[in-house]
Amino acid sequence: MEAFVFFAAAAILLGGALGVVLARNTVHSALFLVGALIAVAVLFVQQQAHLLAAVQVIVYAGAVVVLFLFVIMLLGVDDYESLEETIPFQRPAGIVLGVAAVVAVIALAGNTWATGRPSVRGSLTGPASGFGNVEAVGRELFTTFLWPFELTAVLLVLAVVGGVVLARRSHPGAGDAPDASAPRSEGAE
């Protein structure tokens, strides 16, 4: 049962990832991305990370992909991308570099000096009861990682302010009267 769930989720994940890269329509890429993200959530559930699986579905498959689809529809870029190469040898070089990255990552994960543990090839240990539930993850977040957790609040505020400032119509006279745009831009920053 465990192997069946793993290989099914792995197949969906790899298929979704390949679909994101290979689909010529941007909307199709976004839908393949949803499949890949939900497959990752299934793999989280299988590793006893139930809270992370819920957050993954809500934040990633919900919010992030909806934001992508909003921008795709807002900008109307659901047309097809031309396939001619503007940079010579871009695709072969990219594929070679990607394969090299995979080999390097696998080699790193299989070696002791990279991970600091005797072996990572061993089986997954049976987790203690309550490992990875809301209480354990929350206690870790609010004790060991309290300071970084507070800093993420600053990061999110900065992201919101940055998004508003960047997406705002900055040139005066775009839609409103020119005299009304000057005090509004001061207030937004």
Add this chain to the structure above:
Amino acid sequence: MRITGAYYLVLAALVFGIGAVGLLVRRNVLVMFMCVELMLNAVTLTFVAFSRMLDDVGGQAIVFFVLVVAAAEVAVGLAIIVAIFRRREGATADDVHLLKG
């Protein structure tokens, strides 16, 4: 058959590689963004696998920070894309090679 931690690590490495290839090969900025999300997800999968293997819940706490960074990145990145689209038509990374507005 027993699923060991190495299965998860190899799977995450493959997804990371696919995302890296997509980032290098594709020229649509939105698809490049999705490939970055794929790479981040591969890394979170690695974190969770190591968290289980080493019996340390800190790996799962780190995933929250990855999620926050990804959300902030998407918010700012999509705002930049919208701002670029206001000025010019194309959606490809080749259209923004001029270092001026």
